[in-house]
Amino acid sequence: MKAEILTIRFVHEGWSRFGIARVRLADGAVVEREIEDHGNSVGILPYDPERRVATLVRELRVPPLFAAGEQVQLEAPAGMIDAGSPEENARREAMEEVGLRLGALEFVGATYSCASLTTEKIHLYLAPYGRADRVEAGGGAEDEHENIRVIEMPLAELAARADRAEITDLKTLTLILALRARHPELFVP
Template structure:
């Protein structure tokens, strides 16, 4: 089969969607809407009117801690209700993360959350990418960064009591983390993407 020549440019834009009705189903810490819409079809014409439930999560930031001088990574572990049925249990190994609030940049959030969740202050920040974790049902956008830090004194339990956070910091040799990348210990997209990025850029970061 020949390559599709037009894959690099999306064929449609936001103007090719018509929202006819929107209602809020739930609004608390999160929000869920029911959206009724029509959109253009690849074969031409428009869909019939259809409804989708949309989980409104907003923009978030995730940060991998990396100490290039000692070749160490810093990860956090915490309870996650969405992982209750995981065979290994609902405690997940993750990167530091938080939501973007009004007026903040991803870099602002990265520096704030690093202190709150790991007790580490960031030096240089490397922007990795942004992506949509689950665009079939959520508007969340995740920005990923790597913080170049000194991890010699990192560790312990962190988090905000008022947010019921109980976050354990792990400092791991980078080589060991990368060797176990697909072992199942890292079971969420953000930490996998960050460690894959580190696998590619690690030699360059160590030279810097």
């Protein structure tokens, strides 16, 4: 017997939908599980291989503020997939958030951000850039009130923060580790 969803009752529908699913498990037991659904996303770690820096953002995330009083966290640029491919959305988000025109994207993977709760699958990319690719200031879409601060950081410092467990955003940690595994020479001071 395979698991199957018997019913889903949505208790909120806004930017995200929150529902409660009744599920028959493979052993026949019927249980309830919560579901958060807001679509899929992209996360990008833009890095300059010549200067050995990465461009990240700091912005308020309300769940960490609620859970731990954290005002902002250091993150790779990211956003929801609207119309178009994940690659098109990655390039759009990089332009909106950090003002970078990206060319090549190196696919890292597509993974569920928290499979026990959300339907969101995040498509992760590494993206090399150069000085000439910074064409705007960034800061986020004006109508979204993101209040993004753009941070350019040496890759060696970023790796040290990861090693000290100071990177609290999972997509960002994944991207740092992927860049380090694929291009270790960029992290040598």
